[in-house]
Amino acid sequence: MYRCIIIDDEPIAIRVIRNHLSVFTDFEVVAECRNALEAMPVIQKENIDLMFCDIQMPQITGVDFIRSLSYPPKVIFTTAYRDYAIDAFELNVVDYLLKPISFERFTKAINHFLELEAPQNTLSEHVSTNNNRDFIFLKADKKHYKVNLADLLYFESLGDYVIAYTTDQKIITKERIGHLPDILPAGSFLQIHRGYIVSIDKIESIGAGFVEINGKKLPVGRNYKPRLQKLLSS
Structure with missing residues (x-):
């Protein structure tokens, strides 16, 4: 079972991600947080495998939040802005999803994550x-x-x-x-x-x-x- 956290200051966005994720039986949502500061103690305490993280949030952006973590979990950025794509790729995120997130595009991101978790090939x-x-x-x-x-x-x-x-x-x-x-x-x-x-x-x-x-x-x-x-x- 893959343990996930959703970080977004928009309740509707959290609901969309949660609903999409509910289709996949191997994933469990451990916590839903409204900002990065709220998510910090959860990440420190829980063993998180995958983080769905918005970028434009109060207090600290998702990009800066990931940079602040010494050992971040796998990350899928969820955002309405294209401007951070290069920053995201430099952080080696799993995927970069633009809102509104369709289920088809979400599925591709989940498949990317599962492939990364599979044994590495040469x-x-x-x-x-x-x-x-x-x-x-x-x-x-x-x-x-x-x-x-x-x-x-x-x-x-x-x-x-x-x-x-x-x-x-x-x-x-x-x-x-x-x-x-x-x-x-x-x-x-x-x-x-x-x-x-x-x-x-x-x-x-x-x-x-x-x-x-x-x-x-x-x-x-x-x-x-x-x-x-x-x-x-x-």
Whole structure:
């Protein structure tokens, strides 16, 4: 049985999460709290496996609350704001749910959590390459998808998952973004942020603090700017 806590200052939001969660028999709601300070003693006392946490709350935000915990449980953020997505991914949360939360989207988040709790597989089971390195296999939905490197636009970190964006689809695979440079051909891909690796050939423009690919602006982290400057001067 997985023990959960729900932290949200909106009673309706708590009710929605509780109702969604009631469908899954292996989950138990230990506590429902209106803010992070109310949740703190519960987390210290109880053995919590999964935390559903709002971000915009009185006194302290959900992001700052998670950062304050030495050993936080697994976290699913539930929020009406998209602006904190990068912060959330850097905290390696299980998922980031935007309100109003549909049951279908909620189910995907629960599945992500259950996969994380399952025994870990090796890197080669999730991502593999051939010797010529002109394609990779990405494991998703119990299948291996062959993806041509020429079709890849960029990778986005989603905690313990990575979203691979191609010219015509996106694939979510269970892998940490830090492992990708080991299996991607050097000189073809560039990490520009803790949460993003991009195909150099697909960069359309470079601005102040971002690169643009397929019409989407992706942030450039401070520590990764020298790599981008080296690319511009090459």
